[in-house]
Amino acid sequence: MCIRIAVVDDLSPIAIWDPDEVSILVDRGTHPHDLIRELHAILTIDLGAPHIPGAGLTCFCGDPLQLPTELTLVPAIPGAPTL
Numbered sequence: 488m489c490i491r492i493a494v495v496d497d498l499s500p501i502a503i504w505d506p507d508e509v510s511i512l513v514d515r516g517t518h519p520h521d522l523i524r525e526l527h528a529i530l531t532i533d534l535g536a537p538h539i540p541g542a543g544l545t546c547f548c549g550d551p552l553q554l555p556t557e558l559t560l561v562p563a564i565p566g567a568p569t570l
């Protein structure tokens with residue numbers, strides 16, 4: 488079974504492993520760079536997922552993990568030019 492990533496509000500750490508749900512809970516609003524770094528550490532160090540340079544985040548089974556859409560949305564910058 489692959490790991491699921493779930494977004495929650497008011498989580499004190501950036502991300503935490505939930506073995507009961509086979510998921511990683513991540514705090515909504517975390518900066519993407521910090522989130523990716525924390526997820527990578529949980530996956531590779533704590534869970535033994537393979538570290539494949541350039542492959543992104545991978546499950547311990549080797550399948551790629553997708554972040555929930557709400558974590559990948561880039562907010563618009565007020566006053567930024569549009570295409």
